[in-house]
Amino acid sequence: AQSVTQLDSHVSVSEGTPVLLRCNYSSSYSPSLFWYVQHPNKGLQLLLKYTSAATLVKGINGFEAEFKKSETSFHLTKPSAHMSDAAEYFCVVHGSSNTGKLIFGQGTTLQVKP
Amino acid sequence: KAGVTQTPRYLIKTRGQQVTLSCSPISGHRSVSWYQQTPGQGLQFLFEYFSETQRNKGNFPGRFSGRQFSNSRSEMNVSTLELGDSALYLCASSLGGYGGELFFGEGSRLTVL
Secondary structure (H helix, E strand, C coil): CCEEEECCCEEEEECCCCEEECEEEECCCCCCEEEEEECCCCCEEEEEEECCCCCEEECHHHCEEEEECCCCEEEEEECCCCHHHCEEEEEEEECCCCCCCEEECCCEEEEEEC | CCCCEEECCEEEECCCCCEEEEEECCCCCCEEEEEEEECCCEEEEEEEEECCEEEEECCCCCCEEEEECCCCCEEEEECCCCHHHCEEEEEEEECCCCCCCCEECCCEEEEEC
16 A cells, blocks of 8 residues: 655745755555645645656756655755745655545645744 | 636535535546545545546545536535535546646635534
């Protein structure tokens, strides 16, 4: 069965400093992994996805994530945080082949301080 | 290209009533999935429809049901509402293949009193 664990429920950084949001996954086969972001009272927006083409995945708004099979991790990073990055971030694994079922982590709230 | 549209955006019901939520997917998308988001349980998969057939189902009671029409629009219904059904219900559409991106609507926020 597939699952994801987000290691931090809340992360606080200062504007201009790096962001690291941690995610570990469990999958019985080669996973498809995603990071989604949710701003207050909004739906979910895809930041980036990994589907085995390259281990370092670049996404929108300067975010990137590295797939590490040996560590079963898919951490999200950004070199320099902006105030507009404050939101909730979800690490997600595709639940099974050929379906629209996603399994979400519990989410990490990113706070960006001025 | 229009995004995923969910209606209504907000609604208030009382216990015992039923509710129907609607989702119009992105044009050309044949898969529609539904998710429930609550502070305590997070985001949980309800069910997915592909070409009018339920393809996958989460662990929710039978009071939660859905359907998909020939134009890919989908509805979900919750009968005999309980206080715990208060949540943000999100719909997502995709082309339907593995690893494909799901595009989410802004959700329907249901409050049960």
